[in-house]
Amino acid sequence: MDLTPEEIETLNAYGPYNHAVWRGRGVTVSQEEGLTGRAEFLAALVRKVLQRSFTEAEMADMTLADVGCYDGWLLEQLADLPFKRLVGIEPRERNIEKGKAIRHVLGLQSRVEYRTGSIEALGTERFDVVICMGLLHHLECIGDALRSLKAICRRTLVLETQCLSSEHLTPEFVRELEPKDIAYFGKSQLVGLSGHKFESSYYHGSAIRSSIVTIPTISTIEMFLQQLNFTNIEILVPPSSYWKGGSVSRPTKLCCVVADCGDQKDDNRDHFAQVRDYEVGLMNMLLPERTADLLYNRFVGRPSRRPTFAERVIIGYATGPSWLTAPLLKLIARRWPNGFHLEIIKNLRYAPVDKAALELAKVRFAEGDFAGCIKTAKSIIGHINADWRATYRALLLLALANNRIGNESAARRYIDLARISNPDLPPELFDIHNSIFSLKPPG
Numbered sequence: 001m002d003l004t005p006e007e008i009e010t011l012n013a014y015g016p017y018n019h020a021v022w023r024g025r026g027v028t029v030s031q032e033e034g035l036t037g038r039a040e041f042l043a044a045l046v047r048k049v050l051q052r053s054f055t056e057a058e059m060a061d062m063t064l065a066d067v068g069c070y071d072g073w074l075l076e077q078l079a080d081l082p083f084k085r086l087v088g089i090e091p092r093e094r095n096i097e098k099g100k101a102i103r104h105v106l107g108l109q110s111r112v113e114y115r116t117g118s119i120e121a122l123g124t125e126r127f128d129v130v131i132c133m134g135l136l137h138h139l140e141c142i143g144d145a146l147r148s149l150k151a152i153c154r155r156t157l158v159l160e161t162q163c164l165s166s167e168h169l170t171p172e173f174v175r176e177l178e179p180k181d182i183a184y185f186g187k188s189q190l191v192g193l194s195g196h197k198f199e200s201s202y203y204h205g206s207a208i209r210s211s212i213v214t215i216p217t218i219s220t221i222e223m224f225l226q227q228l229n230f231t232n233i234e235i236l237v238p239p240s241s242y243w244k245g246g247s248v249s250r251p252t253k254l255c256c257v258v259a260d261c262g263d264q265k266d267d268n269r270d271h272f273a274q275v276r277d278y279e280v281g282l283m284n285m286l287l288p289e290r291t292a293d294l295l296y297n298r299f300v301g302r303p304s305r306r307p308t309f310a311e312r313v314i315i316g317y318a319t320g321p322s323w324l325t326a327p328l329l330k331l332i333a334r335r336w337p338n339g340f341h342l343e344i345i346k347n348l349r350y351a352p353v354d355k356a357a358l359e360l361a362k363v364r365f366a367e368g369d370f371a372g373c374i375k376t377a378k379s380i381i382g383h384i385n386a387d388w389r390a391t392y393r394a395l396l397l398l399a400l401a402n403n404r405i406g407n408e409s410a411a412r413r414y415i416d417l418a419r420i421s422n423p424d425l426p427p428e429l430f431d432i433h434n435s436i437f438s439l440k441p442p443g
């Protein structure tokens with residue numbers, strides 16, 4: 001049935017229908033222009049992911065929300081799936097009206113509930129599935145946005161966003177970023193990059209207020225999802241131009257991700273466990289006595305014997321430019337028992353005397369030479385500008401050694417000082433009577 005001239009005028013007034021391919025009464029209403037093909041591609045992809053993840057019986061007991069739903073086209077495409085409720089959340093009343101107008105003119109029935117709301121104020125209702133397409137790159141802060149989505153998501157989040165190519169993550173960029181926090185210990189060097197640009201609220205598909213928006217790389221998204229305890233993070237479509245084929249070509253790349261919401265606990269749930277494992281691993285990893293002794297004497301300027309080849313590499317790395325010795329260090333580290341050995345050696349370059357003294361003090365403790373341990377550990381904390389990490393570890397060691405020789409008041413004092421030095425350590429590290437450090441000589 002042909003549309004009347006008045007209906008066409010009305011649709012043009014409500015348009016553009018640029019994130020949709022509305023069909024009805026023998027016409028297709030769609031002005032995707034530079035995104036031609038995107039809407040239908042996404043609808044098919046989301047449907048596939050939902051059908052792969054949930055049975056129809058499960059869906060019948062589930063709710064689904066689309067945040068930044070625009071005119072609701074995507075939701076209407078999914079409305080035949082047996083979800084209990086489908087809810088579209090959109091800050092612009094006009095976009096919701098845009099959808100109503102086209103459905104009215106094309107005679108399309110809808111069971112979707114629409115409400116005004118923004119990602120910054122989503123309310124407290126939670127949904128089993130949350131979809132958020134084409135919105136993240138219109139926002140200032142991706143972390144805050146994902147946190148808000150997680151807060152209303154019970155099971156699965158499906159995201160689509162504009163993405164920068166990972167090509168921009170060059171080795172030079174990664175080097176400048178210095179990803180060497182303990183959060184990276186034993187893990188891959190996942191880093192992200194984001195671009196920023198001004199964006200006004202002029203266009204109905206853009207930011208709701210004029211702001212500086214953030215365009216992430218896919219690894220930025222992965223990092224935030226990991227940090228927020230999302231699990232089973234799957235890149236459904238890597239950054240690509242999956243709408244290609246239209247007459248207008250755009251350099252923009254989009255990507256699509258699905259993840260399980262995990263639990264609702266705090267972002268930093270694993271922080272204490274990570275610090276504990278790291279500190280215990282470092283404390284329990286003992287260098288061979290000859291090496292610890294050689295390094296300490298070498299760094300205080302009293303060379304004791306000729307170093308072996310491996311020891312020369314270690315000394316070179318600790319005192320010279322790393323580009324020269326880093327490859328050799330990597331090579332000899334292959335024979336070391338675990339990553340903590342390498343971590344100790346790599347950290348020697350920051351305050352070598354204090355770091356080497358700590359290693360020697362640990363060895364003395366493991367040998368049962370508590371007086372030797374105390375003497376060496378005190379050499380760290382007994383001078384001005386001592387290295388902070390070596391200090392709090394030496395204080396813990398001093399507390400343990402004094403406890404072993406029955407000097408409880410000294411042990412208590414050193415534990416108190418260790419708490420002052422690094423109060424954020426997990427509490428169990430300060431328990432000298434049931435110490436979780438084993439400090440045994442290598443078998």
Ligand SMILES: C[S@@+](CC[C@H](N)C(=O)[O-])C[C@H]1O[C@@H](n2cnc3c(N)ncnc32)[C@H](O)[C@@H]1O
Binds near residue numbers: 205
């Ligand atoms: C590019 S459109 C994407 C529309 C649709 N989800 C899609 O993928 O085709 C971005 C949508 O997000 C909405 N939006 C903008 N800022 C928002 C915010 N802070 N919270 C929620 N939605 C927002 C816009 O009004 C618009 O409907």
